[in-house]
Structures are given as C-alpha cells and as structure tokens.
Amino acid sequence: MNKKYVTGMAAIILGASMMLAACGGNNESNANGKQEGAGAVKTESDSGVVNVFTARHYDIDFAMFDEFEKATGITVNEIKGTAEELVERMKREGENTEADLFITVDGGILNYAKENGVLQPIDSDAILANVPESLRDTDNQWVGLATRARVIVYDKELVKPEQLSTYEDLAGEQWKGKVLVRSSSNLYNQSLVASMIDLNGEAETEKWAQGLVGNFARDPEGGDRDQAKGIAAGVGEVAIMNTYYIGQMLNSKEAEEVKVAESVGVFFPNQETTGTHLNISGIGLAAHAKNKDNALKLVEYMTSKEGQEMLTNGSFEFPVNKDAELPALLKEWGEFKTQTIDFAKLGENNKAATALMTKVGWK
Amino acid sequence: MFLSLLQGFRQRWNGWIAISGIGALAALLPSLYILAGLWGEPGENWAHIRTYILPSHLMESLQLVAGTVAASVAIGVSLAWLVAAYDFPLRRMFSALLVLPLAIPPYIAAYTYGDMLSYTGTVQKLLRNGLGLTPNQRYFDIMSMQGAVFIFAMFLFPYVYLMTKSFLERHSAAYIENARLLGHRPLSVFLRVVLPLSQGAIVGGASLVAFEVLGDYGVAKHFGIQTFTVAIFKTWFGMYDLESAIRLAGALMSVLIGIFVIERLLRSRKRFNASVSGGAVLKRKRLRGIPAALTVGFCSIVVLLSFIIPVAQLTVWATWTYDDIWNDRFPAMIRNTVSVSAAAVCIIMLMSVIAANSLRMWRSGFTLAGSKLLLMGYSIPGAVMAIGVLALFLSLDQALSGLYGMMGLGEGKLVLSMSLAMLVFAFVARFLSVGFNAVDAGYDRIGTKYAEASRLLGYGITSTFFRIDWPLLKGSILTGAVMTFMEVVKELPLTLLLRPFNFDTLATKAYQYASDEQIHQASLPSLLIITLGVASVCLYHFIGRGEKA
Numbered sequence: 074m075n076k077k078y079v080t081g082m083a084a085i086i087l088g089a090s091m092m093l094a095a096c097g098g099n100n101e102s103n104a105n106g107k108q109e110g111a112g113a114v115k116t117e118s119d120s121g122v123v124n125v126f127t128a129r130h131y132d133i134d135f136a137m138f139d140e141f142e143k144a145t146g147i148t149v150n151e152i153k154g155t156a157e158e159l160v161e162r163m164k165r166e167g168e169n170t171e172a173d174l175f176i177t178v179d180g181g182i183l184n185y186a187k188e189n190g191v192l193q194p195i196d197s198d199a200i201l202a203n204v205p206e207s208l209r210d211t212d213n214q215w216v217g218l219a220t221r222a223r224v225i226v227y228d229k230e231l232v233k234p235e236q237l238s239t240y241e242d243l244a245g246e247q248w249k250g251k252v253l254v255r256s257s258s259n260l261y262n263q264s265l266v267a268s269m270i271d272l273n274g275e276a277e278t279e280k281w282a283q284g285l286v287g288n289f290a291r292d293p294e295g296g297d298r299d300q301a302k303g304i305a306a307g308v309g310e311v312a313i314m315n316t317y318y319i320g321q322m323l324n325s326k327e328a329e330e331v332k333v334a335e336s337v338g339v340f341f342p343n344q345e346t347t348g349t350h351l352n353i354s355g356i357g358l359a360a361h362a363k364n365k366d367n368a369l370k371l372v373e374y375m376t377s378k379e380g381q382e383m384l385t386n387g388s389f390e391f392p393v394n395k396d397a398e399l400p401a402l403l404k405e406w407g408e409f410k411t412q413t414i415d416f417a418k419l420g421e422n423n424k425a426a427t428a429l430m431t432k433v434g435w436k
Numbered sequence: 437m438f439l440s441l442l443q444g445f446r447q448r449w450n451g452w453i454a455i456s457g458i459g460a461l462a463a464l465l466p467s468l469y470i471l472a473g474l475w476g477e478p479g480e481n482w483a484h485i486r487t488y489i490l491p492s493h494l495m496e497s498l499q500l501v502a503g504t505v506a507a508s509v510a511i512g513v514s515l516a517w518l519v520a521a522y523d524f525p526l527r528r529m530f531s532a533l534l535v536l537p538l539a540i541p542p543y544i545a546a547y548t549y550g551d552m553l554s555y556t557g558t559v560q561k562l563l564r565n566g567l568g569l570t571p572n573q574r575y576f577d578i579m580s581m582q583g584a585v586f587i588f589a590m591f592l593f594p595y596v597y598l599m600t601k602s603f604l605e606r607h608s609a610a611y612i613e614n615a616r617l618l619g620h621r622p623l624s625v626f627l628r629v630v631l632p633l634s635q636g637a638i639v640g641g642a643s644l645v646a647f648e649v650l651g652d653y654g655v656a657k658h659f660g661i662q663t664f665t666v667a668i669f670k671t672w673f674g675m676y677d678l679e680s681a682i683r684l685a686g687a688l689m690s691v692l693i694g695i696f697v698i699e700r701l702l703r704s705r706k707r708f709n710a711s712v713s714g715g716a717v718l719k720r721k722r723l724r725g726i727p728a729a730l731t732v733g734f735c736s737i738v739v740l741l742s743f744i745i746p747v748a749q750l751t752v753w754a755t756w757t758y759d760d761i762w763n764d765r766f767p768a769m770i771r772n773t774v775s776v777s778a779a780a781v782c783i784i785m786l787m788s789v790i791a792a793n794s795l796r797m798w799r800s801g802f803t804l805a806g807s808k809l810l811l812m813g814y815s816i817p818g819a820v821m822a823i824g825v826l827a828l829f830l831s832l833d834q835a836l837s838g839l840y841g842m843m844g845l846g847e848g849k850l851v852l853s854m855s856l857a858m859l860v861f862a863f864v865a866r867f868l869s870v871g872f873n874a875v876d877a878g879y880d881r882i883g884t885k886y887a888e889a890s891r892l893l894g895y896g897i898t899s900t901f902f903r904i905d906w907p908l909l910k911g912s913i914l915t916g917a918v919m920t921f922m923e924v925v926k927e928l929p930l931t932l933l934l935r936p937f938n939f940d941t942l943a944t945k946a947y948q949y950a951s952d953e954q955i956h957q958a959s960l961p962s963l964l965i966i967t968l969g970v971a972s973v974c975l976y977h978f979i980g981r982g983e984k985a
Contacts, residue, residue: 130948150937294579294660306555329556427674
C-alpha cells in the first residue's frame with residue numbers, strides 16, 4: 074500500500090461522510106415543529122403524545138387529530154400505510170412497538186389484527202357507551218368509528234326500485250349483461266362476499282358469485298365511482314358500490330360527475346331479509362401501547378357526538394354514535410336495516426371469499 | 437473452499453472492492469430475504485393459488501410485459517435513431533422533452549387518463565356537450581389491456597430512448613457512415629446496422645421497462661388487469677397469507693434470474709466490440725420537406741400524449757382543488773421529498789462510482805451477477821420489498837439493543853427502524869442499480885486504456901480515479917443522479933410503510949387522494965412531483981451547458 078493510496082482513501086471517506094452529513098443535515102433541519110408540517114416528533118420524555126398507525130388516509134381524520142391536539146395538548150403522531158402492512162409491522166415490532174392505536178377500514182382486517190395479537194381490550198366505559206355493541210369487537214379489542222353501506226345503485230330511467238330486492242337477486246337472469254362492479258382485488262367486494270358466505274354458506278355463495286360474474290356488463294375495472302359513471306354512460310343498469318362515493322360525486326367540482334350522481338338512484342338491498350352490508354372503519358388499542366391513557370382519550374374523542382359529527386360531515390360515512398346528527402344527504406336516504414353478523418366472521422371468511430371469487434373468474 | 441476464495445480475494449484486494457462489496461451485499465439483503473422465501477414450506481393456500489390464481493395472472497402479466505416492451509422499444513428506438521442521426525426543426529427541444537415522461541408516476545398517469553377518457557371526463561364531455569355526440573363507451577375504454585400497454589409504453593419508453601440514443605451518438609458513427617457510404621438507404625441502415633449494433637442498449641432499456649411493469653401494482657389494480665403482482669397482493673391482502681405472497685415474489689425473481697442467464701449465454705457469442713469507433717461522433721443528416729414534417733409530427737404526438745396532455749389536465753384539476761388542498765403542510769412535504777431523495781441519490785451515486793470502479797478492474801461472473809440481481813429487485817413489488825427491509829432493520833435494532841441501553845436510549849427501543857435511515861436504505865437498495873448502470877456505462881465508454889496507462893505510470897487506483905476517471909465520468913454520474921432522483925421522488929410503496937412518524941412526502945399525499953378515487957384532489961401533489969422531476973432535468977441541462985462553455 075503506498076502513501077498516495079492511503080491519502081486517497083482517506084479523502085474519499087472524508088468526502089463521503091461529509092456528503093452524508095450534508096444530506097442528513099437536510100433531514101434534520103426540517104424537523105422543526107408540527108405547525109410547519111411533517112417531520113417533527115415529540116418523544117416520550119413528555120408523555121403528551123399518542124402514536125397512531127393508520128390505514129385511513131382521509132383529510133377529515135387528520136383534521137380530527139388537529140382538533141384533538143388543540144383541545145387536549147396531546148400530540149398525535151401518525152404512521153400511515155396499508156392495513157395489512159401495518160399489522161405486519163406491529164407484529165414484527167412486538168412489545169417494542171411505538172404504536173398506541175391502529176385505525177383501518179374493514180372489519181375483516183380489524184379481526185386479523187386481533188388474531189395476530191397486536192390489540193388489547195378497550196376498558197373505557199365512556200367509549201363503550203359511545204359505540205353500540207353491534208359495531209365493536211366481541212372482546213372490545215376494537216370499536217367502530219364509522220360505517221359505509223355497500224348498496225345497489227341503479228339507472229333511474231331504466232330501472233324501477235321495485236325491480237330491485239337483494240344482492241342475491243343480482244345473479245338472476247333478468248340482469249344479464251347489466252351488472253357493474255369493480256374487481257375482486259377490492260376489499261369492499263371481498264368483505265361483501267365474506268358476509269354472504271356467513272349468511273348463505275360457501276356453496277350457495279359460490280353459485281351466486283358465478284351467476285353474478287355471468288351478468289357482468291363488462292370486465293371489472295376502475296373504482297366505485299367508475300361503476301356509477303358506467304350506468305350514466307349506458308354500459309350497465311345496476312352497480313354495487315359504497316354510499317359515500319355518491320356523496321363525494323354530488324360534491325364534485327366536475328359538473329358532469331354531479332350529473333351522474335343525480336342520474337342514479339341508491340337502493341338499500343336485503344331490507345326484507347338479511348339487511349344491507351356494512352363496511353366498518355374501526356380503531357383498536359395496540360397490545361403494547363405505551364401511552365394508553367392518551368390513546369383512550371383520542372378514541373373517546375373520535376367516537377363522541379362532536380367527533381362523529383365532524384367525521385360524517387367530512388366523509389359522508391355513517392356515524393357509529395347514535396347521538397350524532399346526520400348530514401342532509403344521509404338523512405335523505407333514511408333509516409335502513411343492516412346486516413347483523415359478527416364482524417369477526419368477515420375476517421375469518423375473507424380468505425374463502427377471495428378464493429371463491431378467483432375460482433369463478435371474478436377478475 | 438472458503439480459504440481458496442479468500443486467497444483469490446487477497447490477490448485482487450483493494451479498498452475499493454471492500455467498500456463496494458459490503459455496500460452491494462447490504463443492498464442485496466432485502467432481495468435475498470425474498471428469495472429465501474422459496475425454501476419455506478408451502479402454506480395451505482398454495483394449492484389454490486397454483487390452480488386458480490397463477491395461470492391467468494401469469495398469462496396477463498406476460499401479455500402486458502410483451503406488449504409494453506414491444507411498444508416502448510418501437511417508440512424509444514425509432515425516436516433515438518431520429519434524434520441521433522438526423523437534424524430536423526426543433527430537434528434539440530424534442531431531444532430534451534422526450535425524457536420528461538419519466539417524471540410522471542405511471543399510476544398517476546393511469547388515473548389521469550382513466551378519468552379524462554371516462555364518461556364524465558374532458559374528452560367525452562366535449563363530444564357530448566359541444567357536439568351532441570354520445571359515442572360508444574368501448575372506444576374510450578382505456579382501463580383495459582391495451583390501455584395499460586399504452587400507459588406503460590408512454591411513460592416508460594424514455595428508458596429505451598435514453599440508452600439507445602446515448603449509445604448511437606457515441607458508438608455507432610463508423611458503422612453507420614460506412615453503411616451510408618456503401619449506398620444503403622436509411623431504412624436499410626436502420627434495420628441492418630443500427631438495430632443489431634444497439635442490441636445491448638435496447639435490451640438494457642427494455643429490461644428496465646419490463647421490470648418496472650412487473651413490479652407495478654397501482655396501474656394494474658386500477659385498470660383491473662390480472663397481473664402477477666395483483667396475484668401477490670390477492671394472496672397477501674385477500675387471503676392474509678404473507679408467506680405465500682413472498683414465495684410468489686421469490687418465484688418471479690428466480691424466473692427472471694433464469695432468463696438473465698439464458699440471455700447472457702445466447703448473447704455472449706455475438707457481442708460487438710463497438711469501442712473501435714473511438715471518439716468519432718455520429719454526424720447528423722439534415723432532413724427537409726416531407727420527411728422533416730413527418731419526423732416533427734411523430735415527435736410532437738409522442739410528447740403531447742406522454743407529457744403535455746396529462747400535465748395540462750392535472751393543471752386544470754389543480755386549479756379546481758387548490759383552495760381546498762393546499763395548506764401549510766405542503767412546504768414541509770416538498771422539503772421532505774427533496775431532502776430524502778437527495779440523501780438517497782448522494783449515497784447511491786457514491787456507491788455506484790465505487791462499485792463500477794472496482795468492477796472494471798475485476799470483472800467476474802460473481803460481481804456481474806450481483807449487479808444484475810440488484811436490478812431484478814426492481815421487479816419485486818415495493819410493498820413486498822418493504823417487508824424485507826423492515827425485517828432487516830428490526831433485527832438490527834434487536835442486535836443493537838444492548839448498545840442502545842448503554843447509550844441511555846433504553847433497551848429494546850426501536851431506534852433505526854423508527855428513523856429515516858430505514859427509508860433511505862430502502863431507496864438505496866431499490867435504486868442502486870439505476871445509478872450503477874449509468875456510471876458503469878460511462879466506464880464502458882471510457883474504456884480501460886487511460887486508466888491502465890495511469891496505473892503503469894505508477895499512480896494508485898484512487899489517484900487514477902481523481903486524475904483520469906472523474907473528469908471523463910462527470911457526465912455519466914450526473915445522468916445517473918438525475919435518473920435516480922426522478923425515481924426516488926415518485927416512489928410510493930417503500931415510502932408508505934417505511935417512513936418515520938409524521939413524515940409525509942408528495943408521493944404519499946398524491947396516493948392518499950388517488951387511492952380514494954379523488955384524482956382531482958391528487959392533482960396538486962402529483963404536479964409537484966412532476967415539477968421536481970422536470971427541475972432536475974433542467975438542472976442537468978444547465979450544468980451540462982456550463983461544462984461545454
């Protein structure tokens with residue numbers, strides 16, 4: 074090894090570390106206060122924090138966190154991701170996890186989190202009084218936050234509501250080539266099929282799914298909104314979609330989307346039988362929560378009358394707290410009968426539902 | 437065996453190799469973690485996956501990749517040839533503009549085109565309200581296999597274009613001029629000389645396109661295309677079976693490795709040694725009249741579809757939603773995006789230079805395979821790769837637990853896995869190959885003769901690097917840095933899971949809205965991502981010009 078070589082190496086290492094330091098410096102320099110935005114984290118030395126792992130990415134959720142911070146002085150830190158990833162992360166982090174709360178859409182995944190042992194029971198009377206028993210876990214490891222109804226949307230010109238009755242009915246001959254729905258990769262569809270497996274059994278549900286796929290107006294594509302647009306465009310006559318997308322479309326800046334939303338009717342199926350399928354968003358207490366008191370305070374706030382009214386006005390979801398006042402649109406749709414199955418069943422059946430859908434060729 | 441390996445190592449031992457070896461190994465770990473999944477016991481769902489999910493998803497993935505590669509090679513190579521070999525009005529402008537589609541994340545392009553062509557979108561609205569036409573929806577069905585091919589080809593062809601163009605400009609002059617002298621017509625020159633000659637560059641660009649298409653989830657999910665990646669996520673998110681999902685990803689990777697090996701074997705016998713052409717630069721022929729008009733027309737259509745139209749549409753939406761969306765968190769998001777990308781790019785370029793520098797002295801199958809394996813990590817869906825990175829950092833935290841205790845942080849504390857280091861590492865692991873390829877191509881261009889002369893004259897590897905290589909390499913390093921920066925800025929799945937608390941980037945913000953079907957709201961963060969990408973390209977041209985002057 075000659076001398077030049079050594080000095081050269083030293084120069085490189087020095088340069089590299091300076092470069093790293095410069096880059097790292099950038100990162101640190103933007104960690105200056107939450108008011109300025111992301112990047113800042115209060116640590117546990119001041120216990121005024123609650124750490125939320127959330128798979129719900131709605132502006133209204135973050136607005137609620139801000140309100141909560143203002144009211145209590147407790148800082149809400151968020152890590153976002155898809156639900157399955159977050160559960161996997163909490164599971165792998167084990168008792169070292171920084172997570173205090175887990176928030177996601179869909180009862181199936183909430184149950185999956187419970188089964189993976191990353192949640193613990195919520196023992197606050199105030200919270201349990203806010204959320205009815207039917208909208209929370211049997212062991213209270215999670216409680217509902219909001220619900221969406223998965224309904225049938227129809228062409229007001231071509232279809233009379235009297236022609237509609239149940240999800241099961243959509244597999245009948247009369248709807249051949251007229252049904253619109255998105256792909257089986259979609260959580261809402263998996264959850265709907267999982268609920269039907271619970272209610273009608275696997276064999277019966279497979280037959281139904283087979284019939285439904287046979288009635289598709291086109292290969293599944295796009296999101297829920299695209300199904301409503303498909304009706305307006307005359308591709309199909311009925312669609313399965315979630316209520317709150319209609320709410321969003323009615324409030325769109327694109328006048329054409331408002332027209333589409335106005336041209337379709339909303340029908341709550343299975344009113345005479347098993348009830349309309351609900352998709353639930355829920356919040357669970359992490360098994361190894363380090364800031365349990367703060368976490369429970371946040372849950373209490375989010376399920377309170379005020380919190381729930383803020384939420385439903387922002388997202389057009391149905392509140393879980395019966396005292397919350399509904400926005401006009403949801404009032405207009407009126408009361409309806411909902412499925413009364415245990416949400417845990419959705420989690421248990423989700424796998425069978427996915428398997429069944431792939432088997433019958435639901436793309 | 438280990439001893440003999442060690443001996444071989446010592447003969448060629450130097451600091452460069454040590455650094456690059458350790459760096460590459462670390463970057464490879466997440467991919468190896470996924471490959472290791474292949475050796476696990478197949479889960480209870482494996483039979484179902486094999487019977488009902490795999491065949492159809494494999495089929496559609498193959499179709500999608502074949503279609504996209506064919507289309508992007510057709511577009512990329514023909515544009516590269518036109519821009520490199522001919523002079524026509526606005527050539528310089530097109531030459532730069534044709535890179536910009538890379539700044540647009542394909543899934544944002546998919547949502548944009550999807551909405552634009554939908555029943556309520558700009559196009560049909562104009563037809564309906566302006567002309568009173570209600571055309572058949574089938575003509576506007578972009579959410580189909582053809583539509584997906586269109587999206588990927590339009591927003592990924594620049595990989596092929598860039599690599600082919602830079603090859604043609606520097607290496608092909610002697611061959612092409614000889615062919616022209618021998619009386620070959622332009623089409624014949626293109627088919628018989630340009631295509632075979634630039635085979636390597638085309639394959640390089642096309643494989644980047646193919647890997648990116650294979651790893652995509654956003655476009656396929658939105659359009660309802662049943663790709664292999666969709667199968668992975670159905671297994672994970674639908675059947676809650678992460679083991680089988682990792683197994684699927686590992687299987688995909690091993691198939692790609694197989695293809696790579698076969699390709700090497702087939703191509704090794706007919707490799708062109710194009711460095712013969714030395715420093716001669718291809719002279720451009722001037723086009724006039726109809727050929728010039730056709731060329732300008734072709735370039736304009738590609739630029740319109742792949743950049744101007746989607747950006748214009750996003751801009752219109754951004755003006756609708758600006759008041760609701762813009763808030764005081766945006767400046768921090770922009771800063772986060774820029775700083776984390778810059779950090780990743782610095783490390784990637786440093787490692788690339790070190791690795792490429794040591795590799796050219798020590799080219800062996802082993803190191804080459806390592807560099808290709810890194811590239812293949814590209815085809816693994818980011819979300820699966822993220823689990824590999826997470827596993828790695830959690831075990832690191834576990835191993836360092838004692839040390840944390842001594843430092844007063846508390847034992848069992850998650851330090852690394854709660855820090856930005858994890859995200860930056862993930863970026864390095866995923867995009868190292870992009871930077872490396874650019875630098876390696878640069879070294880390839882220089883050849884070894886200058887360096888060998890310098891070594892013969894008694895300079896060490898390191899001083900040779902600073903005296904000889906650095907001035908010649910600057911351009912390639914800058915190209916690599918810009919390409920990597922564009923990739924990191926638009927990266928989503930790794931950022932989504934691996935970022936620390938409250939760390940939002942523009943990409944996660946765009947995803948927040950797009951995933952909830954609020955494409956109008958997603959337009960503002962999307963435009964900012966595109967702006968950053970475009971800015972980095974502008975900076976590149978600015979520095980490049982300064983250099984020439």
